Amino acid sequence: MTGGMTGWQGHDATRERTLFVLSFRQRDELAAILSRGGWHVVAARRAEGLRQRVAASGAAIVIIDARGAVQEAIAATAELAQVAGHGDALLVLVARGDSPQLGALHDAGATHFLVSPIATDMLLQAVRSAERYVLRMGGGWHDPQAGGGAALGWRHDGERGTLQLTPALAEAVGLRELGSSRTALRAIGRAGRRTALTAIRRLGDALPATAFAHDLPGLGRVVQHVARDPHTHRLHALVEPLARVGDIGAAVREALGSVRDLAGARSWLDRRIEGGELPGARVLTIRGIDAINRQQGRGVGDALLRAVERRIERAVRDAGVARAALARLGGTEFAVLLPHGADAGLETALAQALARPFVAGSTMVTLLLEQAFGIARPGEDGTALLDRMRDALPGVPADEAAERRASDDDRSLSAGIRRAIDRGEIGIRFQPQVHLLSGAIVGVEALARWDHPDRGELGAELLFAAAAHAGLAGALSSHVQQLALRIAAAWAPPLARLRLSINVTAEDIARPDFAETLLACADASGFPRDRLTVEVTESGLIAELGEAAGLLATLRAAGCRVAIDDFGTGYSSLAYLKALPLDYLKLDRRMTQDIVGSHRDRVVVRGVIDMARSLDLTIIAEGVETVEQRDALATEGCQLYQGFLCAEPLTGPALAALLDQ
Known part of the structure; x- marks a missing residue:
């Protein structure tokens, strides 16, 4: 898409070819290098739906990055080799330590290899070699739509303010003449517009290509792969329909x-x-x-x-x-x-x-x-x-059989989730957040509880696990958020001055309209945005950090505050501090316990607190149960805590009574 291409009919035909890249660790880096080299790049980080996505891309060259994921790469290569046409090229990038697996990759169907260290020039020459293989073997280039249609794409010229759609895309979305980019943005809806603008603004010298997903009228769910031409500064995009897999039922039956x-x-x-x-x-x-x-x-x-x-x-x-x-x-x-x-x-x-x-x-x-x-x-x-x-x-063993029966019993809870929501069995408890120096309660975290008619009160972890098994995690999260906001909005003094923290799940972040929906819910309840904190855990961030950052920035710009929950439990926590717009850092309860552990434990916790303070983040310690923990955290500079030392999660009346004391 880049590297001197001047239009859809560029003079250098090589620059109009499409590459499909599967990289489990370095998708964006590879896509940027190949885009700068003048290729249309369709890139993926996961192998789910690989056959359909490669077919939809029209690529006759597929690059599979096996570095750090050699077994996943072998499986992906074997899957594509089963459906690859004569003359298609499968170029596999291999770490030097995994070179003994070259035989397995070759047996799986790889046609070309490149062993690290891999320089940019070496990678581009390897792709050219794969292209020559495709042309000489007579496989040709796949149809971009794997079914006879022309490419779905567009080109935007910022200097002229024009937007051109390929004929196939114009026909698919029912827009023959757009006139301007503003008209196109209106056509994809509010959620798609925000996602598109966030992605395009990321483009620059360091990131010449990016991708974003949204719903496009006429095509359904799509991924748009966008690159900026470094010479003309035009934007070029290749639109990949995700739902275009033919007979969905037949595909599922074939798989299962x-x-x-x-x-x-x-x-x-x-x-x-x-x-x-x-x-x-x-x-x-x-x-x-x-x-x-x-x-x-x-x-x-x-x-x-x-x-x-x-x-x-x-x-x-x-x-x-x-x-x-x-x-x-x-x-x-x-x-x-x-x-x-x-x-x-x-x-x-x-x-x-x-x-x-x-x-x-x-x-x-x-x-x-x-x-x-x-x-x-x-x-x-x-x-x-x-x-x-x-x-x-x-x-x-007898204990394993008993454990399995218990697990199956937990799954049976899933069938009652929808009924529990409808009957009002899902309630909210509020755990106080306390200022370490003054001892004042300054906020609360809303926690879900299920008042089960047969099993008594069930906690949030079991409740959300059952909802996920039933496919209702998103519905449950929305219900809990709305209920917590309605309850807190009706509080009278002194509760009315407290901050309210609500939890956001991975399903919430995956919804393109979540920020607008949550803000509308808060406004409808009457709860002030500036007293609302959104807490998100690593499980809700790890898949799509870029999308999460955009969503949280939207909420923060609207007056809310943002907290990263359970900090210290995952390997990418430091990446979150760099990438996300945050106000609060919540120490995981295990780090809280480490503050009174060994010397090495205390050094680690002290380092995390110092780092957070240098970033102007307020630190909240979770799971504080002893005076010794509280005093040690205060000494190290932690500002707030929550845990059983102050109170367990409480009902609204019990919380009011605690504040009266």
Whole structure:
């Protein structure tokens, strides 16, 4: 897109080629180098949906960065090699220490290699070599839309104030003539407009290319890959439709086959039991995959599990068992579900099928199979039958079986989340935040609680885990935020002077309209923006730090304050201090405990506090339980604390009573 290209029909045809880059660690750096070298770059950090994204990009050259993620790269290379056309190029970047894996990468389908250290010129020459391979082999360049359409893209000339759309994009969005960039920005809506402007403003000499995702009328969810031409200063963009995967149902069926999950297995059995049958279940557990996950990575382990699924399905089919179904119960457990308890010859067929070695990454492995079979007893439902068979597996200790039953019981909470929200069973408790020197309560953190009709009060961690399992984490988070704001807005003095902190989840950050929605909610409740603090944890930031920074900046500009929660629990915490607009840093409870630990522990905590203070951040220590912890934190310069030393999370009336004291 860059490097002297003067239009969609540039003189140097090479500059109109498209590269697809998959880099688990250095996506943005590679995209910037290749964009400066004159390529259209479509870049990804994750391998999910890889086939569809490469096909949609139209790239005949794919660069897979295996540095620091060699097993994931082997799996991605193998996946693309299965569908690559004759003459397509798969260029793999390898760290010097991983050079013994070159054979595995070659077997997976790589056509070109580049071993670090990799200089910019070396990388660009390797891409040119891959391009020559594509042209000589006759593979040609893929259609950018993998289906016959022309490229979806646009070009903006800032000096002239003009915006040109490729014909395919103009037709897709129903806009023949735009006239100006302002008209185009209005066309993509308020949320898309904010995301686009934030991304484009990041462009510069250090970052010549970037990408952003949003919903585009006429195309659905898209990623726009934008680059600035260093010579003409024009913006060029390639639009990648994420939803253009053909028959979605067919794609899912191809990936999953007939495999059900635990809930589907229970439902399958229950339907037959209700129909008067006594179905059977053969439960299988596969030993040896956990070791592959540790040695070669989760990607190789997942591929191995898919191979196990295929062998089980084939064994059931070859054994002639009619109307059976396969389910993956979780982890490395499977179940073959059988009508009327039919199981003739299946035990031997499965044992023989799974005894043959499997290919796992670059090695051959033999897995251990353990089986248990049973038929539903009168009055027993599908859940009870599966639990009985899982507990009957050879080598399952009694405490492990009990732990699994407890885990399954927790999952059953998921079914009641929506009902709990509708019935008002979800409540709010407020934990005080106390000034360390004066002892005054200056704010509170809102924490969710579920007043469960059978199990009593359940905490936020279990509540949100159940909501995530039910796919309702976003709905629950929104409900808790709105409820906390309504309650706090109605407080009378002295509660009315307190700051309110609410938690933001990863699902919230992923919503492009979240900032506007939250601000509108606060305004509707009557709670002042300038007394509202938004707390976000690393789990909500790690995937899309750039998007999170933009969202938090919007909230901060509107008068809210921003806190990073549980600081010190993750490896990228220091990156957050540099990248995010923050007001508060909340020390994780483990760091709070370390303040009275060993000399080394105290030095680490002191360093974090000093660093935060030098950045003009207010430090809040979580989990303070003793006077010794409180006094040590005050000595080191921490300003606020919360924890059981002051109070547990309280109801509104209990909080008011505490302030009266």
